[in-house]
Amino acid sequence: MAPNNAHTALWPAPHASGAVDATVxxxxxxxxxxxxxVLAALASEPGWLRRPLRSRDTLLMAAALRxxxxxxxxxxxxxxxxxxxxxxAGEAWRVLPTGLQGPATVxxxxxxxxxxxxxxxxxLADGPIRFxxxxxxxxxxxxxxxxxxxxxxxxxxxxxxxxxxxxxxxxGALDGGRVEIDASSSSQFVSALLLSGPRFxxxxxxxxxxxxxxxxxxxxxxxxxxxxxxxxxxTPESGGEPNVWRVTPGALLGRDLTIxxxxxxxxxxxxxxxxxxxxxxxPDWPARTTQPGDQLREIFTEMGGTCELTEYGLEFTGSGAVxxxxxxxxxxxxxxxxxxAxxxLADSPSTLRGVAHLRLHETDRLAALTxxxxxxxxxxxxxxxxxxxxxxxxxxxxxxxxxxxxxxTAGAIIGLAVKDVQIENVATTAKTLPDFPDLWTGMLGN
Ligand SMILES: O=C(O)C1=C[C@@H](OP(=O)(O)O)[C@@H](O)[C@H](O)C1
Ligand SMILES: C=C(OP(=O)(O)O)C(=O)O
Numbered sequence: 001m002a003p004n005n006a007h008t009a010l011w012p013a014p015h016a017s018g019a020v021d022a023t024v025x026x027x028x029x030x031x032x033x034x035x036x037x038v039l040a041a042l043a044s045e046p047g048w049l050r051r052p053l054r055s056r057d058t059l060l061m062a063a064a065l066r067x068x069x070x071x072x073x074x075x076x077x078x079x080x081x082x083x084x085x086x087x088x089a090g091e092a093w094r095v096l097p098t099g100l101q102g103p104a105t106v107x108x109x110x111x112x113x114x115x116x117x118x119x120x121x122x123x124l125a126d127g128p129i130r131f132x133x134x135x136x137x138x139x140x141x142x143x144x145x146x147x148x149x150x151x152x153x154x155x156x157x158x159x160x161x162x163x164x165x166x167x168x169x170x171x172g173a174l175d176g177g178r179v180e181i182d183a184s185s186s187s188q189f190v191s192a193l194l195l196s197g198p199r200f201x202x203x204x205x206x207x208x209x210x211x212x213x214x215x216x217x218x219x220x221x222x223x224x225x226x227x228x229x230x231x232x233x234x235t236p237e238s239g240g241e242p243n244v245w246r247v248t249p250g251a252l253l254g255r256d257l258t259i260x261x262x263x264x265x266x267x268x269x270x271x272x273x274x275x276x277x278x279x280x281x282x283p284d285w286p287a288r289t290t291q292p293g294d295q296l297r298e299i300f301t302e303m304g305g306t307c308e309l310t311e312y313g314l315e316f317t318g319s320g321a322v323x324x325x326x327x328x329x330x331x332x333x334x335x336x337x338x339x340x341a342x343x344x345l346a347d348s349p350s351t352l353r354g355v356a357h358l359r360l361h362e363t364d365r366l367a368a369l370t371x372x373x374x375x376x377x378x379x380x381x382x383x384x385x386x387x388x389x390x391x392x393x394x395x396x397x398x399x400x401x402x403x404x405x406x407x408x409t410a411g412a413i414i415g416l417a418v419k420d421v422q423i424e425n426v427a428t429t430a431k432t433l434p435d436f437p438d439l440w441t442g443m444l445g446n
Contacts, residue, residue, distance in 0.1 A: 008424065008425070009424070009425060009426075009427070010398060010422040010423070010424055011422065011423045011424075011426035011437065012415075012420075012421075012422055013399070013411060013412045013414070013415025013416070013421040013422065013423050014412075014415065014416070014440065014441060014444050015415060015416060015417075015418070015419050015420075015421075016272070016275075016276045016278075016416040016417070016444060018276065018278075019276045019277045019278030019279070019318070020272045020273060020276045020278035020279070020280060020416075020443055020444060021278050021279050021280075022269075022278075022279075022280055022281070022442070022443040022444075022445070023280075023281040023282075023283065024266070024269045024280055024281070024282055024439055024442075024443055025261075025282075025283055025284075026261040026262055026263075026265055026266045026269065026282055026439075027051075027053050027054075027055070027261065027262060027265070027433065027435060028051050028052055028053035028259035028260065028261060028262060029053060029259055029260050029261065029262040029263070029264075029265075029291055030053050030055065030057050030058060030113070030262055030264075030265075030432045031113065031218060031221060031262075031291065032221065032225070032257075032259050032260055032262075032291070033049065033052045033053040033058045033061075033259050034057065034058055034061045034111075034113040034114070034117065035113075035117070035191075035195065035221065035222060035225050036049050036052070036225065036255070036257050036259065037049065037052075037058070037061050037062060037065060037072075037093075037095065038061070038065075038117050038118070038121060038195050038196075039195065039225060039226070039229050039252060039255070040095035040097065040254065040255070041065045041068075041070040041095060041097050041100070041121065042097065042121065042124075042195075042196060042198070042199050042252055043095075043097050043229060043251075043252040043253060043254045043255075044097065044251040044252060044253075044254075045097075045253065045254035046094060046095060046096050046097070046254045047094075047095050047097075047229075047253075047254035047255045047256065047257070048092050048093070048094055048095070048254075048255070048256040048257065049092060049093040049095065049257055049259060050091075050092040050256070050257065050258040050259065051091070051092070051258055051259050052091075052092070052093050052259050053259065053262060053432070054434070055430060055431060055432045055433060055434050056109055056111070056430045056431045056432075056434075057109065057111040057113060057114065057431055057432055060107060060108060060109045060111050060114050061111065061113065061114050061117075061118075062093070063107070064104075064106040064107070064108075064114060064118055065095075065121075067104040067105060067106060068100045068101060068102065068104050068106075068121070068122070068125050068129065069098045069099060069100055069101045069104075069125075070095065070096070070097055070098055070100070071095070071096035071098060072093050072094070072095050072096075073093065073094040073095075073096070074091070074093065075091070075092050075093070075094050076091055076092075095254075097254075099126065099172075100121065100122075100124055100125035100126065100170070101125050101126045101127050101170075102122070102125050102126065102127025102128045102129045102170055103127050103128050103129070103130075104125075104127070104128075104129050104130070105129075105130045105131075105132065106118055106122070106129060106130065106131045106132070107132060107133060108131060108132070108133035108134075108137050108164065109133055109134055109137070109431075110133060110134040110136045110137050110140075110362055110403065110431070111133075111431070112140065112186065112188050112361075113188065114133075115131065115133060115137055115140065115142060115164060116142065116145050116186065116188040116189060116191070116192040117188070117191065117192045117195055117196075118131070119131065119142075119145050119146070119149060119154075119156070119166070119168050119192070120145070120149060120154075120174075120192055120193060120195070120196035120197075121195075121196055122168035122170050123149055123152075123153075123154040123168055123170050123174045123196070124170060124172070124173065124174055124196060124199050124200075125168075125170035125172070126170055126171065126172040127169075127170055128167050128168070128169050128170070129167065129168045129170060130165070130166075130167045131164055131165060131166050131167070131168070132164060132165040133164055133165075134403070136362065136363070136403065137163075137164050138161075138163055138164050138165070139163065139360070140163070140164075140186075140360055140361075141162070141163065141185040141186055141360055142162060142163050142164060142166075143162025143163070144181040144182060144183055144185070144186070144189030145189050145192050145193070146158060146162055146166065147162070147181070148179045148181050148189070148193055148206070149168070149174075149193075151177075151179045152174055152175060152176050152177060152179055152193075152200065152204065153174050153175035153176070153177075154168060154169075154170075154174055155168075155169040155171070156168050156169070157169070173201060174196075174199075174200045174201065175200065175201050175202060176197065176200025176201050176202040176203055176204045176249070177200075177202045177203075177204065177205070178204075178205040178207070179193065179204065179205070179206055179207070180207045180208075180209050181193070181206060181207070181208060181209065182208070182209050182210035183208045183210060183213055184210030184211060184212045184213060184214070184357065185357050185360055186214070186215075186357065186360070187213060187214050187215035187216065187218050187219050188215075188218070190206055190208060190213075190219050190222070190245065191218060191219055191221075191222040193206050194206060194219075194222050194223065194226060194233065194245055194247055195222060195226065197226075197231075197247030197249075198226070198231045198247055198248070198249055198250050198251075198252055199249070199252075200249060201249060202249060203246070203247045203248045203249040203250075204246070204247050205244065205245070205246045205247075206244070206245045206246075207241075207243060207244045208243040208244075209243075212330065212354075213243065214330050214331070214333055214354075214355075214357050215292065215330075215331060215332070215333055215334075216331050217290050217291065217292040217295075217331055217332065218290075218292065219245075220237075220290045221290035221291065223235055223245070224290050226247065228255060228257075229252045229253045229254075229255050230250065230251070230252055230253045231247060231248070231250060231252060232247070232248040232250065233245065233246065233247050233248075234246040260284070260286045260289055260291065261282060261283075261284050261285065261286075262291075262293070262432065262433070263285070263289065263291040263292070263293025263294055263296065264291070264292065264293040264334050264335060264432075265293075265409075265432055265433045266282045266285070266293060266296070266314075267293060267296055267335060267338040267409070268338055268409040268410075268412060268413055268436075268440070269282065269439070269443060270282070270296055270300055270305070270314075270316045271300070271338055271341065271342050271413045272413065272416055272443060272444075273305060273316045273317060273318045274300050274303060274304060274305045274316070274318040274322055274342060275318065275322055275342060275345050275413060275416055275417050276318060276416060276417075277318040277319060277320035277321075278317070278318055279315065279316070279317045279318070280315075280316050280443070281312070281313055281314065281315045281316075282313050282314045282316070283312060283313035284313055285309060285313045285314035287309065292331060292332035292334065292335065293332075293335065295331070295332050295335070296335065297309070297314070297316075299325065299327060299332075299335070299339065300316065300342070302323070302325055302327075303322055303323050303324075303325050303339075303342055303343075303346065304318065304319050304320075304321045304322045304323045304346075305317055305318050305319060306319070321347060322342060322345055322346045322347060323346055323347060323348055324343055324346040324347070324348035324349045324350035324389070324391070325339070325343065325346075325350050325351075325352075326350065326351045326353075327339075327350075327351075327352060327353065328353045328354040329352055329353065329354055329355050329386070330353075330354030330355060331354075333354075333355045333357060333358055333361075334361075334406065336352055336355050336358055336365060336369075336386075336387075336406075337365055337369060337404075337406040337407055337409070337410035338406065338409060338410055338413060339352060340352060340369045340373065340380070340387055340389060340410060341373075341410035341411070341413040341414050342413060343389040343391070344373045344378050344380070344389055344391055344394065344414060345391060345394075345413075345414065345417050345418075346389075346391050347391065348391070349388065349389060349390045349391065350387075350388070350389040351383075351386065351387070351388055351389075352386040352387045352389070353383070353385055353386040354385055354386065355385060355386050356384060356385040356386070361404070362402070362403060362404035362405065362406070362407075362431070363402035363403065363404045363407065365404065365406070365407070366382050366386070366387060367382065368400070368402050368404065368407055369387060369407070369410065370382050370387065371400075372399050372400055372407070372411065373389070373394075373414070375397055375398075375399075376394040376395055376396070376397050376399070376414065376418065376421065377392055377393060377394045377395045378391075378392055378394055379391075379392050394414065394417075394418045395418065395420075396418060396419050396420025396421050396422070397420070397421065397422070398422050398424055399411030399414065399415075399421055399422065399423050399424065400424045401423060401424055401425050401426070401428050403425070403428050404428060405428050405429045405430075405431040405432050405433065405436075407428075408423050408425070408426050408428050408429045408436070409429060409433075409436060411423045412426075412436075412440055
C-alpha cells in the first residue's frame with residue numbers, strides 16, 4: 001500500500017465464518033501511557049514505563065517531551081515481572097526529567113491528550129513552545145485549557161479562537177491558584193490542569209462550572225496516578241465540594257509503572273465474541289482500574305454476553321444473541337462507536353445517550369456513525385445527545401472512517417457479520433492501536 005494512498009485505500013473487513021475463539025494480547029492503554037509520560041517528565045527523579053503503548057498518540061507525546069528537553073530512553077527491561085505478552089513486553093521507557101525548556105515545537109497530531117495535557121507543562125518550561133497539529137486539531141476545543149492557564153499566570157499567543165495553533169511562552173514557573181472552567185466539552189481540560197498542578201507555585205484549584213462533565217473515570221485516572229507519585233489531591237469523592245479538585249504544590253516521585261492493556265481497544269475483540277457467539281480472552285485485564293473500558297463487562301453482558309474475570313485476564317463469551325441497550329455513555333464516551341456497531345447488529349433497538357460531546361472528538365462521531373451505518377442499509381438517527389439505532393439487515397459497502405481510529409474498528413465489527421464491508425483507511429487505527437489489522441486477522445485465525 002503506497003503511503004500516499006493510505007487514506008483512500010480500502011481494507012476488506014474480514015467476515016467471520018463462525019464463532020471466534022481467541023486469546024488477544026491488547027497493547028497498553030493510551031490514556032495511562034500519556035499520563036505516565038507527563039508525570040514522569042514532571043518528577044524530580046527518573047521513572048520507568050514498562051510495556052508502554054507505542055502508537056501515534058503516545059509517540060507524539062514522547063516526541064513533544066523530548067523536544068522540551070526530557071530524556072526518554074528505550075530500554076529492554078531486565079525485570080521478569082514486566083515480561084509476558086508477545087507485544088513487545090519487557091521493553092520499557094526510562095524517563096529522565098530535566099529542566100523543561102524552549103524554544104520547541106510540539107506536533108499534537110489529533111491527540112486530545114497531547115493538545116490538552118502539554119500546554120500546562122509548556123507553561124513550566126523556560127522559553128517559547130509552539131503547538132500545532134492535524135487540521136482537525138484546530139477544531140477541537142482547547143479554550144478551557146488556554147483561558148485557565150492565562151488566569152493562572154501563563155502568557156499564550158493564539159489566534160483568539162480558543163484553539164490550536166498557539167505558542168505558550170514559558171517562564172520556567174507558573175503561579176497557579178484557583179480557576180473556574182467549563183469542561184463540558186472535554187474532561188481533558190480538568191485532567192490537564194491537575195496533572196501539572198503539583199508543579200505550580202501555589203498548586204491548583206479547578207472548579208468545573210458547566211452543566212455536564214463527561215468521562216469522569218478519566219478524571220479519576222488522573223487523580224489516582226497523581227496520588228501514586230506522591231501528589232496530594234482533594235476531590236469531590238474524597239469529601240470535597242462537588243466539581244472542585246485541589247492539588248497541593250510538591251515534588252513528584254519517579255515511578256516504576258507497568259502499563260495496563262487498553263480496555264477501550266479491547267472493545268472490538270470483545271464485540272467479536274458477542275456478535276459471533278464466540279469467546280475471546282484478554283490476558284492481564286486489571287482487577288481494579290479507572291479505565292472506562294472496564295464498563296464493557298457490564299455493557300456487553302447486558303447486550304447478550306457473559307464474562308469471567310480471573311487472575312489470568314477476562315474471558316468474554318457471546319451467547320449467539322445480541323440485544324439492544326438503552327444506556328447513558330457520558331462516562332465512557334470513547335466506547336460509543338463500538339457499542340453503536342454492535343447495536344446495529346442487535347435483535348432490538350438501542351438508545352445511546354449522554355454523548356453530545358462526541359461531535360468534537362476525532363471527527364463528529366454521531367454524524368459519522370449515523371451516515372456510515374445508514375449507508376450499509378441501517379436505520380440510525382442522531383438525537384441531541386446521542387443515537388437511536390433500529391437494527392435492520394445490512395449490506396456490504398464502503399465504511400468511511402474520517403481519520404478516526406474508533407470508526408475503523410466499529411466498521412470492522414460490522415464486517416464480521418455483514419459480507420463485503422470495506423474499511424477506508426484502516427491505517428488510521430495507528431492513533432492508538434497500530435497492530436489492529438494483524439490482531440484482527442489473527443483473532444479470526446487467518
Ligand atoms: O483523558 C483521557 O485520556 C481521555 C478522556 C476522554 O476525553 P473527553 O472527555 O474529551 O471525551 C476520552 O474520550 C479520551 O479518549 C481519552
Ligand atoms: C476521543 C479519543 O481520543 P483523544 O484522546 O484524542 O480525545 C478517543 O481515543 O476515543
